[in-house]
Amino acid sequence: xxxxxxxxxxxxxxxxxxxxxxxxxxxxxxxxxxxxxxxxxxxxxxxxxxxxxxxxxxxxxxxxxxxxxxxxxxxxxxxxxxxxxxxxxxxxxxxxxxxxxxxxxxxxxxxxxxxxxxxxxxxxxxxxxxxxxxxxxxxxxxxxxxxxxxxxxxxxxxxxxxxxxxxxxxxxxxxxxxxxxxxxxxxxxxxxxxxxxxxxxxxxxxxxxxxxxxxxxxxxxx
Amino acid sequence: xxxxxxxxxxxxxxxxxxxxxxxxxxxxxxxxxxxxxxxxxxxxxxxxxxxxxxxxxxxxxxxxxxxxxxxxxxxxxxxxxxxxxxxxxxxxxxxxxxxxxxxxxxxxxxxxxxxxxxxxxxxxxxxxxxxxxxxxxxxxxxxxxxxxxxxxxxxxxxxxxxxxxxxxxxxxxxxxxxxxxxxxxxxxxxxxxxxxxxxxxxxxxxxxx
Numbered sequence: 518x519x520x521x522x523x524x525x526x527x528x529x530x531x532x533x534x535x536x537x538x539x540x541x542x543x544x545x546x547x548x549x550x551x552x553x554x555x556x557x558x559x560x561x562x563x564x565x566x567x568x569x570x571x572x573x574x575x576x577x578x579x580x581x582x583x584x585x586x587x588x589x590x591x592x593x594x595x596x597x598x599x600x601x602x603x604x605x606x607x608x609x610x611x612x613x614x615x616x617x618x619x620x621x622x623x624x625x626x627x628x629x630x631x632x633x634x635x636x637x638x639x640x641x642x643x644x645x646x647x648x649x650x651x652x653x654x655x656x657x658x659x660x661x662x663x664x665x666x667x668x669x670x671x672x673x674x675x676x677x678x679x680x681x682x683x684x685x686x687x688x689x690x691x692x693x694x695x696x697x698x699x700x701x702x703x704x705x706x707x708x709x710x711x712x713x714x715x716x717x718x719x720x721x722x723x724x725x726x727x728x729x730x731x732x733x734x735x736x737x738x739x
Numbered sequence: 740x741x742x743x744x745x746x747x748x749x750x751x752x753x754x755x756x757x758x759x760x761x762x763x764x765x766x767x768x769x770x771x772x773x774x775x776x777x778x779x780x781x782x783x784x785x786x787x788x789x790x791x792x793x794x795x796x797x798x799x800x801x802x803x804x805x806x807x808x809x810x811x812x813x814x815x816x817x818x819x820x821x822x823x824x825x826x827x828x829x830x831x832x833x834x835x836x837x838x839x840x841x842x843x844x845x846x847x848x849x850x851x852x853x854x855x856x857x858x859x860x861x862x863x864x865x866x867x868x869x870x871x872x873x874x875x876x877x878x879x880x881x882x883x884x885x886x887x888x889x890x891x892x893x894x895x896x897x898x899x900x901x902x903x904x905x906x907x908x909x910x911x912x913x914x915x916x917x918x919x920x921x922x923x924x925x926x927x928x929x930x931x932x933x934x935x936x937x938x939x940x941x942x943x944x945x946x947x948x
Binding site for chain 1: 786789790791792793810811814815817819821822823824825826827828829830834837838839841842843844
């Protein structure tokens with residue numbers, strides 16, 4: 518069992534790095550959106566600091582949506598997913614591994630870029646730490662919940678728009694709590710409650726999403 | 740003892756009944772040839788047999804137990820070759836097969852894989868991305884699974900001869916006969932005549948309007 522999970526992990530990682538262009542696309546989007554904001558709203562440090570956390574989070578959500586479809590699309594189309602299902606490997610665990618690789622390959626680079634973008638938007642150090650914490654806890658939640666919707670729409674032609682419509686309402690609470698946490702950090706008050714709530718959502722998703730993803734993929738097969 | 744048995748199977752796609760009340764059973768060393776026109780539901784039937792989709796009616800039994808209750812044993816004994824090849828186009832043949840072996844707990848060294856690919860007429864193409872191989876060569880890579888999983892008891896093959904050349908077809912026919920003579924069972928669909936030197940039972944699916 519662990520052998521097959523490890524095989525999925527290694528294969529997905531190899532595939533991700535072989536498709537670098539697709540990997541770079543969400544990253545470029547993320548950087549472009551955020552670097553355009555100071556030009557658009559004017560370089561006033563106070564305004565930038567006020568809108569900064571929101572801008573980074575909205576950009577992170579949109580760019581993760583951009584790369585989300587990749588999660589199961591190729592495997593579904595070339596039949597690898599069928600072969601994985603017929604190998605007897607536990608599908609929920611395989612889904613967790615696939616989501617983890619997707620997060621590592623397409624979201625972690627965004628998080629690594631965020632200090633630079635924090636500078637663009639004149640975030641204070643406290644705000645930056647809060648932002649980093651919310652990104653670290655919040656983005657796995659994006660990937661897990663997103664994967665359920667990807668699983669459901671993978672069999673459809675042009676499921677991309679539907680995917681965004683399905684997911685954006687679900688991501689709203691996360692966006693609110695995450696930006697509220699950074700806001701709290703800018704006022705130098707504790708943001709652990711916000712972070713705790715996001716963490717609770719993540720744990721909840723971690724417990725239920727794998728089953729839901731596996732079921733969604735099974736439904737898409739028939 | 741029946742290896743695989745379908746009882747009263749029915750399949751409905753988009754409000755059209757493809758087939759209903761299909762009964763069959765297959766025993767070790769038996770070759771079952773599923774025939775029917777385009778759209779008669781052959782692929783749908785095979786997907787139901789391997790458990791990828793659920794039948795609208797009836798159930799499938801492996802060794803007299805429902806396939807969903809003995810899925811672990813069933814998947815271990817099964818090789819499914821479907822319309823989609825199950826090869827990642829960005830990986831090469833060796834990587835694809837290694838992944839499949841690890842997934843199915845088949846022990847196979849890299850040297851053995853190279854030898855197998857040579858036997859399948861793919862010398863020198865081992866480390867070329869599968870996307871750059873021809874359709875027939877891609878099928879040969881996918882068919883290598885039949886050689887790799889030596890302890891499989893049941894092969895379910897959906898149009899395996901498509902895009903293969905004469906040598907490829909002969910290779911596959913010989914392998915099928917070897918599998919049958921070793922006690923394995925095969926369920927196959929094909930638009931070419933099977934032409935294997937082996938007693939064949941047939942299941943005819945009628946195209947229904």
